[in-house]
Amino acid sequence: MKQYTHIFHGTAFTSKSAKEVQQLVDYLFCINEDGVIEKIVAPTDPDYEKLLDAYGETENFHRLADGQYLLPGFVDLHVHAPQWAQSGTALDLPLYDWLNTYTFPVESKFSDLDYAKDVYEDLVSTFLANGTTTALYFATVHKEASLLLAKICSEKGQRGLVGKVVMDDPEQNPEYYRDEDTQTALADTEEFILAVKDLDKSTKQGVYPVVTPRFIPSCTEEALKGLGELATKYDTHIQSHCSESDWEHNYVRDRFKKNDAFALNDFGLLREKSVMAHCNFLEDEDADLFAKTGTAIGHCPLSNAYFANGVIPIAHFHKKGIDIGLGTDISAGSIPSIFDNARQAVVSSRMLEDGVNTALPAEERGVPNARITINEAFYFATAGGGESLSLPIGRIEENYTWDVQIIDTKLPTAKLPIFNANEDLYDVFQKIMYLTRPENIREVWVQGERVHSRAK
């Protein structure tokens, strides 16, 4: 019999498609030494009893308790890691002023590696405790502190995709917080890429360097072009912001006489491994370009309520074939949980569909067919995030990594409202999605390793 590193026994929820949730009831999940799901065995499978006999009494066998369920770990596609220090504050200004008044001063502190260590260690632990097994991070302009974030991910067992931020335009960025000049920005980025690739060799779950122009308004054309070339040269992921707010969308149109998506594409920044945050103001041609280039959208519903000036028509863009995942956008979104953002993604889509202004007649108020379901929000939070990053994550399926969270619905201090011993499993799933608190997340595993536990 094949040797497995771990076998889990329990009921899992995973996306069958964007609209359908698959229930794997009382299955066995067999994990190999690489931390990959090698085999999933149904109770009706002839191997099921054999595996139970062989492993049932071993240390490597993990039987979920009554009321516990497996979900894929979440993928967070948009995080400004340094902004964790100001999360929950400073939500009152428009984007441009917010950056200059609150955010750049906070980020500039990350030249201090001790401070960076405090904040980054706390953030990565907090994300793991919230079920986020993979995160795509903006760090700061500082090469060393950005590398420190990658190291902390590596040590704590989170799959981290980390970018040293480039913001080199002296006309657009304050003197106290920007790249020294364009050549330094590009050289630092290249050194950062190499250092993270080196770190990745000793990191089981993987850490990845990400080419990260903050957004077009922060960067010179030379930097944008150079960053596109570096991404091609090293085949890295790319992240930036695209068409986030009226101001940002119009800034790019004024500067390049085209929409943000086309401008980014001109610099080689829209590729299969690109993730663009927000994208609220994409027009249909922009969306088609996203679909064609394989560029994904990092949808950040909480953040968008404060800074985006409108709700992204996410159902429409998904129909166009664009990969979509969710992001917390710490700290423009204040809550470090994809559960909260999945809920808000549904809520915001309903508000887009119905409209908001009750002084208007119903038929003029909203945008028909804009809603997404909680199944779709779950899909974006997991499988969609994995597709966006072109990584085998976000599903409980053979050949995917064992990145999971174990949810306890019967925790005495935070019991979910299940009063029927035979509660319909799809209702259990919905209650988990709508009502889970961090304390219900008892264990989190990444690439076959336990990285968070609340067990006594």
Added chain:
Amino acid sequence: MKQYTHIFHGTAFTSKSAKEVQQLVDYLFCINEDGVIEKIVAPTDPDYEKLLDAYGETENFHRLADGQYLLPGFVDLHVHAPQWAQSGTALDLPLYDWLNTYTFPVESKFSDLDYAKDVYEDLVSTFLANGTTTALYFATVHKEASLLLAKICSEKGQRGLVGKVVMDDPEQNPEYYRDEDTQTALADTEEFILAVKDLDKSTKQGVYPVVTPRFIPSCTEEALKGLGELATKYDTHIQSHCSESDWEHNYVRDRFKKNDAFALNDFGLLREKSVMAHCNFLEDEDADLFAKTGTAIGHCPLSNAYFANGVIPIAHFHKKGIDIGLGTDISAGSIPSIFDNARQAVVSSRMLEDGVNTALPAEERGVPNARITINEAFYFATAGGGESLSLPIGRIEENYTWDVQIIDTKLPTAKLPIFNANEDLYDVFQKIMYLTRPENIREVWVQGERVHSRAK
């Protein structure tokens, strides 16, 4: 020296006005045997050291730990207690279909008192654990089960305002779930009022009967009129729904040729002690009538995203002088926390201000000046809820009841992102409002009694 039952020593946040939060830093809060705040003593007060000397080493002295803060307990102005059993599910249908397909079947089960006990005990405990010290409840049509809910509030120490629901119109309600007839509905309501008033005599924190026509569409005119008379006769609180959705708002207009507010007023249902849930479609004349009659709005932002077809212009109504509080609206809103609803109240108001449809130009998209701040959301969650119910609750102020929650910002499993030992206190307040989880709520007190504790 005056004898106090408890003295608390620590820092509290309480509303100074709707827009301003007061910080009481290192104060003493002196509670009398009635559970009322008799005296609040500043560190500069000559009595401060005397009180510390007299009480500091006694059992009745409670010193908050470093990183802990006092907030007023929350007031939840709109809860359908039986629907807790389906919370987190069934959010996909319009209001009318939702009631008939999901909700009436669930509520009909509460003829079974054992089932009612299970659900109600769990809900009241859950609310206390979420910092909700006062709740205004719709129970079901069943007199006995409704009384059971009031008893459970009484026993668990929550200030419960409970209504036996009236829905007597045989044309509008299913045969399996409605009042037997109008006379029975009114007789049951009167017996229920008397029974709760009797229970109140032995309940320190108070339990209150509430006259509760479900909403106009469920009730005959005779019932509505009779309920208005009962409320006057016994000077009770009144609760119902008003102008919640396009369907409900238009139903009343079709039936009575006037808006919901004026129709309710005709039956004597708008009074100082009335709270109407939702009110999204109030027009200015309706709002003026609310202000004139002292009727409050129970604003339920999460629920509204699913069922209300628009965002209530809450800033506008507040300027008109209407009392406003927040409600979870379990289970049309799925989350049993006023923290989550306070956050959503801010988010929804921002979405109303900015608008949602990104295909429209900015100036046609939203409703100017619609936003509320987190300070205002906090006010609605606490002091505004107290004013809505005409009770001395929701403020940490002399002559208010000692209804508080103790928030721990340094809990190892759910630390708030505070990295500066001298963090600005207003930033601490905002982080509490945006990031507190139930596990951060270490203790909850109602009327001077500890009703929830997570202390070891």
